[in-house]
Structures are given as C-alpha cells and as structure tokens.
Amino acid sequence: MTDVTDSFTSPAPAGLLHSVLWTVGLADRFVRRPSPLGPVFVAYNRSGVSACSLAGPDGAEDFAHDFATRFGRPVLADPEPPRLLLRHLDAALAGAASPLRYDLRTVSEFGRAVLAKAAEIPRGQVRPYGWIAAEIGRARAARAVGTALGHNPVPLLIPCHRVVRSDGRIGDYGLGSPAKRAVLAAEGVEPDELERLAARRVRFVASATTKIFCHPTCAAARRITEDHRVMLGSPAEAVAAGYRPCRQCRPMPAPACP
Ligand SMILES: [Zn+2]
Structure with a gap:
C-alpha cells in the first residue's frame, strides 16, 4: 500500500517549486541580452526588473549563484520571456528611455x-x-x-x-x-x-547670445557655436557674469524655500 504522505515528502520538481515562488514574488526569471558592454543577464519578477549584470565567463550558473547570494531568491532562465519585455529591455540597454518597472525592494x-x-x-x-x-x-x-x-x-x-x-x-x-x-x-x-x-576646471558652458549656462553635455549647450561659447568654472562665476541657469539641465540648485 502506498503511504499517502509520500506525495508530501518526495521533492517537487524544481520547475514547479520555482513557479510557485514566482507567483508569490519570491523567485525571479532571467534572460540574456546584448548590451554596449557585451552580453548581460537581466532578472525580473512580477514587481519589475530586479538585476542586470555582465555575463561573465562562467555564464548563467554563476549569475544564478550571485543573484541568490545577493537577493536571497532563486532565479531560473526564462524559457518563454515576454516579447514586450524583451523589446523594452533592448531599448533600455541601448540607452533609450523605456517604461520598464524596477523591483528595488533591497534598495x-x-x-x-x-x-x-x-x-x-x-x-x-x-x-x-x-x-x-x-x-x-x-x-x-x-x-x-x-x-x-x-x-x-x-x-x-x-x-x-x-x-x-x-x-x-x-x-x-x-x-x-x-x-x-x-x-x-x-x-x-x-x-x-x-x-x-x-582638467581645465571648466564645469559649465554658456552662450554669449542667450546668456544661459548649462552642464557641458546638455543638449542646449551642444548647440552653442564655437564663437559664442563661454567656459565657466562655477555657478557663482556664471551668475556674476550675468548668465542664468538653463531650465533643462538645471546647473545650479533652486533657491531654498524660506
Ligand atoms: Zn542646459
């Protein structure tokens, strides 16, 4: 006669256990995607994207081990990653804005x-x-x-x-x-x-025509032509010279409320 407790004591298939943990937010899945720094592993769960790291030489096994150590949850390769998720991940990894949600519960x-x-x-x-x-x-x-x-x-x-x-x-x-x-x-x-x-202690650039100063990589700063570009070392220097801060890149803190 079969002992009825067998069904409770014999180990469940790992995939089944993972599915159950996934459903309650206690396990993650991962995919491998290309990035500007080479292949990365990206993990996610039902709350959002939870981890991203370079695919090292030891590959997925290493990633799963490191993930479990850092986050205290198991992670398995996703056999059927959602296509929309992949599209958003690839856009974000290429540097574009994306509507991805993140699981930052450990932060x-x-x-x-x-x-x-x-x-x-x-x-x-x-x-x-x-x-x-x-x-x-x-x-x-x-x-x-x-x-x-x-x-x-x-x-x-x-x-x-x-x-x-x-x-x-x-x-x-x-x-x-x-x-x-x-x-x-x-x-x-x-x-x-x-x-x-x-090295030249230039922290900001300004336009002599618009009288606006910016962080050097601000899109507005990049439009300033060579002839009109003024290099500045600090917001105080900029203000003293009659420049006002760009509203896009906000190169100086807004005045504190009284
Ligand atoms: Zn700016």
Whole structure:
C-alpha cells in the first residue's frame, strides 16, 4: 500500500517549486541580452526588473549563484520571456528611455531617490554626483550618492554611468571605470573631452547670445557655436557674469524655500 504522505515528502520538481515562488514574488526569471558592454543577464519578477549584470565567463550558473547570494531568491532562465519585455529591455540597454518597472525592494529610500533621479538623465548626457544630491534635496550627500549609484542593482538599465564626479572627471563605476567610458562613448558622450574640460576646471558652458549656462553635455549647450561659447568654472562665476541657469539641465540648485 502506498503511504499517502509520500506525495508530501518526495521533492517537487524544481520547475514547479520555482513557479510557485514566482507567483508569490519570491523567485525571479532571467534572460540574456546584448548590451554596449557585451552580453548581460537581466532578472525580473512580477514587481519589475530586479538585476542586470555582465555575463561573465562562467555564464548563467554563476549569475544564478550571485543573484541568490545577493537577493536571497532563486532565479531560473526564462524559457518563454515576454516579447514586450524583451523589446523594452533592448531599448533600455541601448540607452533609450523605456517604461520598464524596477523591483528595488533591497534598495534604501535614499538609494531609490538617487536612482530615480539618475534615470532622468538623457542618453548622451552626464551630470555630477553633486547635481543628483541637490536635485533630491540632499545637497551635502554627494558622497552618499556615489555609494548608492555603486550599489545600483540594474546598471545600464538605470543609467548610473551617466553620473560623473563633481569635478567633471568620469570617475568610478560598479562595472569598472573603462566600462563607464565605453558605455558613455557608445551613447555619444566623449569621455576624453569631458576629462579635458575637467582638467581645465571648466564645469559649465554658456552662450554669449542667450546668456544661459548649462552642464557641458546638455543638449542646449551642444548647440552653442564655437564663437559664442563661454567656459565657466562655477555657478557663482556664471551668475556674476550675468548668465542664468538653463531650465533643462538645471546647473545650479533652486533657491531654498524660506
Ligand atoms: Zn542646459
């Protein structure tokens, strides 16, 4: 006679267990996609995209192990990834804006504010750590902004690579500084040019005709012709010379409310 408890004690197929965990948000699935830095693994669950990392030499097994260690949830390759999701992922990995949702449950409230602000920086542009800090109302927290960006669980998708040092140099990146330069170059930023401006202590550029000053990579700044371009070292210098801040790239913090 068969013991009725057999059906409870024998292990369930891994796929079935994963499906159950997936349904309640305790497991993720992943796909492999191309990116400007080579193939990446992207994980997601029913709340949103949860992780993105370079596909290392040890491949999917390594990724699944690292994911489980970092997030405490199992992740399995998705045999049938939704087509719409793939389309949005590919657009975001190519640097375009996308309507993807993210699962940032392991990120602090401050970290989520930093990542949300970084996500606003358009492709082909960069902003300093201090800009993010000022924009989220934590002007003195530029260093903490750098730390939060370094822990971005979805690099490339949320473009932490578009945030540079407050002195204008390219700076660190979770995937390494050369990778940061490479992905910025793929998006149309010239890292060498930014480093040259930083070395000359140029932080902002202004138009002598419109009297507006910008971050150097702002779309408006790029339209300034050579003859009318003025190089500036600080917002104070710009204001003293009669320039006002660009409304698009907001190169100086808005005055605090009284
Ligand atoms: Zn601007």
